[in-house]
Amino acid sequence: QVQLAESGGDSVQAGGSLRLSCAASGDTPNRHSMTWFRQAPGKDRGGVASIATDGAEKYANSVKGRFTISKDNAKNILYLQLSSLKVEDTAMYYCAASQGWLGWLLLLQPQAFRYWGQGTQVTVSS
Numbered sequence: 001q002v003q004l005a006e007s008g009g010d011s012v013q014a015g016g017s018l019r020l021s022c023a024a025s026g027d028t029p030n031r032h033s034m035t036w037f038r039q040a041p042g043k044d045r046g047g048v049a050s051i052a053t054d055g056a057e058k059y060a061n062s063v064k065g066r067f068t069i070s071k072d073n074a075k076n077i078l079y080l081q082l083s084s085l086k087v088e089d090t091a092m093y094y095c096a097a098s099q100g101w102l103g104w105l106l107l108l109q110p111q112a113f114r115y116w117g118q119g120t121q122v123t124v125s126s
Helices: none
Strands: 002-007 011-013 018-026 036-038 044-049 055-058 066-072 075-082 091-097 121-126
Touching: 002 091, 018 036, 018 091, 018 121, 036 066, 036 075, 044 066, 044 075, 055 066, 075 091
Parallel strands: 011 121
Antiparallel strands: 002 018, 018 075, 036 044, 036 091, 044 055, 066 075, 091 121
């Protein structure tokens, strides 16, 4: 079992930055692939950035070069640094952990993840 709790969401202007955090507890989080997802109203939940058990990072094309995922294994915290924010980045952001190892192709697929946090809202205004 892994428990996840996100924080750091806020309302910012376009071009601004935020850092989201996801505190993990329970089973050893570094045994799981961990991913940030987001869901805007009326849209499907989609993968944003993932960090695999070997530390490899994967990003959605829409956020490459603007978002950075990182993990502090000592503190069991997953981070997402959001920079150069755009209005279209507005969404509820969720962190998720897999049940064990995931293949590269599944790292941004929500159906592959078992454990989810409650989400933190990011709103970007123009």
